Amino acid sequence: MVAIIKTGHSIHRIFNYNENKVKDGVAQCIGEGNYPVDLENLTLPMKLNRLLKQAELNENCKRNSVHISLNFAPSETNLSKEKMTDIAHEYMERIGFGSQPYLVYQHYDAGHPHIHIITTNIQNNTSRIDLHHLGIRKSEPARKAIEEKYGLVIAEGRNNNQNNKLEPIPLGKVNYGKIQSKKAIANVLNQILTNYNFTSLKELNAVLNQYNVLADRGSENSRVFKANGMVYRILDQAGNPTGVPIKASDFYNRPTMKFLEEIFQENAKKRTPFKSRIKNATDKILTNSGVSIDEFIKLMSKQGIAVLKRTSEDGRLYGITYVDHTSKCVFNGSDLGKNYSAKAILERCTAKDNRATEQICKKEPETEIPTDRNAAPLTQPVPDTNAVSDTSITEDKGLIDTLFEIENASDFIPNQLRRKKKRRKRRRRDNNNNF
Structure with a gap:
């Protein structure tokens, strides 16, 4: 059994949610607790007003609604309404809500049996039941005791038996017309x-x-x-x-x-602690290899990070949003820093492409075909490779000398350093004159 507890600000909201399920034919109210009238004689206003009156005893408490769902394994289809109601009563007693008014609904819109319980944490003496860590303090011990008493599938052990595994409803893309x-x-x-x-x-x-x-x-x-x-x-x-x-x-x-x-x-x-994961993944991809913007997006998706482009009507990129499906955090590019904005990412990708283009352009003059009209045509037979001419040796030597030539770095000396040297020479002359 898996217990999920949600707290809120509105009794109306959780009540209407369950009653709308009843109207749609996918739920049924199967039990009540601490109501003055039996369930068969309860009307909708009576169900709701009992909870509202109880919550009004403490108007200072804003978070006064409690919505609990008890989920059973798909194999436990033999659970009767009476047994589910007994489980609900015992669960509420064990978590400290035994004296509170509550309603029990059985839902049929999922692949596993489950019930919903709605109540309030405002007690008759106007004090409120502490909801802080209610799941750890009260719900977990109650769940384990009920599993043992009623012979239910143990929640911790459901991974050991795939037949009893409680699978959540898969989240997929919504297709209009295929589902409500x-x-x-x-x-x-x-x-x-x-x-x-x-x-x-x-x-x-x-x-x-x-x-x-x-x-x-x-x-x-x-x-x-x-x-x-x-x-x-x-x-x-x-x-x-x-x-x-x-x-x-x-x-x-x-x-x-x-x-x-x-x-x-x-x-x-x-989300603040998870910025570094996206930044590290981005830097790693853009540093180690020259990629285009589309290749960058594909590589990021392999890391579980979706990079969504925001473009104008004319196709110009003006924004990037990162959706990390691992850390479940969403960031605009500018939130991570200037280097991760749309403009910076585009420049970092384009810069690599430009460097590659520059390298190709620099190599082209070296392999360019001579324009001399007297040069041998392309269809001329290839000369014997064993015959090495003096001209080829000279050309190779010139190429090697060019590659290993030491550049004159004097132009790169800052002016301030050159001034200091001049000043030192002047001071030395002055000192010699004094002697």
Whole structure:
């Protein structure tokens, strides 16, 4: 069994998420805890108001919602609703939420059995249950005890038995029309917003676009932009938006612009230690071999780093974004330093190409065919190699002398050094005159 605990600011949000699943026919409310009425007699307002009234006992606590999911192995399909409800009750008791009001939902939209529990951490005496390290302090011991008591697949040992391995839903590109748009976008958002560190909307889109998803604020004159709103759209194979846009507030985690701005500030500190990985990979590729910009992008992708070019309508490169899928960090080129901006990377790649071109141009005069009209034609037979002429020896000797000729370095002596020498000579003359 795998337990996942998420805390939030809104009881409404987690309640609507589960009830919308019920409306869609992919979930069912199978249990309740500490409600004055049995589950069969509970209405939607009664379910919600019980949690809201409890949370209102302490209005100073902003993070008052708790959303827990208990995930079982795919092989445990024989778990009945009653047994899942018993597991939920015992789990809540062991983590210190046994006296709290809570609802239990069974979901059917994944490849493994799992239940969701929604509750609040505000107690009857207005104090709040400490959520700090709740997973380590309470959840882990409770999980192990429940696994042993109910004979469940042990979470630590699931790698030893591939048949019992709990696989997450694979994250792939979204294809419009093949899956419900909202569900497909939500799956991508849940993975990206949780795991990647980005500090701007452009950096977020750098990751989302790789999965055919776009976070769109609209134009500056649009109603969505002026209201600081946000919509999410699916991109087609050409990178153009397709389908109906979905408002950010319609998703469970509500990834609105205000929500993202809070994440931007948190991620700015988290991603700092991972700058060196991208910089080292870039320097290694551009230092050891002369590569073009496209070859550079391919070599970086082998290191798990996607380099995304931002070009203007006329095809001019004006920006680069690095997406490190290993450290899950996103950086604009300028954030790493001047040497890693779009202009610098292009110059570093072009500089190597220019050096190679210069070397070729320098070699051409040495092998150039003589323009003398009296010179032998190209179709003339090749002379005997055993016969060495004095002329060839002289030419070879001249070439060797040219290659090993010592350059006159006097022009490279700084003027200040030459002045010092003159001053010293003058001082010596003055001293001789004194004697």
